[in-house]
Amino acid sequence: MTDIAARWAELEERVARACAVAGRSAGEVAILAAVKTRPPEQVVEVLAAGARVLGHNRAQELAAVEPRVRELWPGGYETHFIGALQTNKVNQVLRHATCVQSVDRIELAGKLSAAACRLERTVEVFVEVNASGEPTKAGVAPEEALDLAGAVAALEGLRLRGLMTIGANSPDPGVVRAGFEEMSRLSAELVGRSATAGARELSMGMSGDLDLAVAAGATMVRVGTALFGPRPS
Numbered sequence: 406m407t408d409i410a411a412r413w414a415e416l417e418e419r420v421a422r423a424c425a426v427a428g429r430s431a432g433e434v435a436i437l438a439a440v441k442t443r444p445p446e447q448v449v450e451v452l453a454a455g456a457r458v459l460g461h462n463r464a465q466e467l468a469a470v471e472p473r474v475r476e477l478w479p480g481g482y483e484t485h486f487i488g489a490l491q492t493n494k495v496n497q498v499l500r501h502a503t504c505v506q507s508v509d510r511i512e513l514a515g516k517l518s519a520a521a522c523r524l525e526r527t528v529e530v531f532v533e534v535n536a537s538g539e540p541t542k543a544g545v546a547p548e549e550a551l552d553l554a555g556a557v558a559a560l561e562g563l564r565l566r567g568l569m570t571i572g573a574n575s576p577d578p579g580v581v582r583a584g585f586e587e588m589s590r591l592s593a594e595l596v597g598r599s600a601t602a603g604a605r606e607l608s609m610g611m612s613g614d615l616d617l618a619v620a621a622g623a624t625m626v627r628v629g630t631a632l633f634g635p636r637p638s
């Protein structure tokens with residue numbers, strides 16, 4: 406077994422344990438492999454280990470790596486874009502990804518919608534929320550998240566899957582947990598509205614905080630370093 410295959414198996418166990426602790430079933434939480442900075446050969450290893458969702462952060466890297474991975478890996482998988490997205494990169498990203506998790510403003514959603522219509526495709530999206538309020542983080546403010554999500558869901562060519570966040574950068578688990586719990590409340594409110602009742606997903610939790618995220622109701626965790634080791638600096 407390769408290191409990556411062993412880490413994938415450990416990660417699945419970790420997610421299953423976190424689910425069990427929370428009284429949830431392990432099938433409720435998908436694992437997205439965050440592949441930024443990793444070469445195509447390592448991305449293929451994680452697919453061979455069982456990953457079925459990949460996440461990319463940079464348009465240029467996505468465009469370089471994804472075609473090679475498609476060549477090397479015959480099976481099916483989803484490619485998501487999870488990084489900051491400039492509107493002038495929308496077309497490039499949509500050549501390689503089916504889902505954009507980092508929709509944080511209506512202008513970007515409008516561009517994605519226009520591109521989806523032009524391509525005669527449905528583009529899946531998550532609205533990214535800055536639950537921690539840290540100024541360095543992307544995402545719409547929590548108090549504006551439901552309005553943005555409603556507006557995004559109404560755009561032609563887009564399918565809103567749910568909400569996404571990056572956990573607070575804090576050594577205090579209580580602070581991190583509070584952010585995830587706020588996301589869980591927002592998600593419940595979103596699903597309670599008829600226009601967005603289908604947007605049930607909640608993408609949150611990374612290598613360092615996924616246990617807290619699963620406890621708070623994450624349906625997708627996004628994991629890089631726990632699968633691939635530390636990123637080259």
Ligand SMILES: *Cc1c(COP(=O)(O)O)cnc(C)c1O
Nearest residue numbers: 439487611612627628629630631
């Ligand atoms: C890199 C990244 C992750 C994974 O982070 P790790 O700490 O390496 O697990 C998750 N989400 C986003 C948006 C990222 O950029």
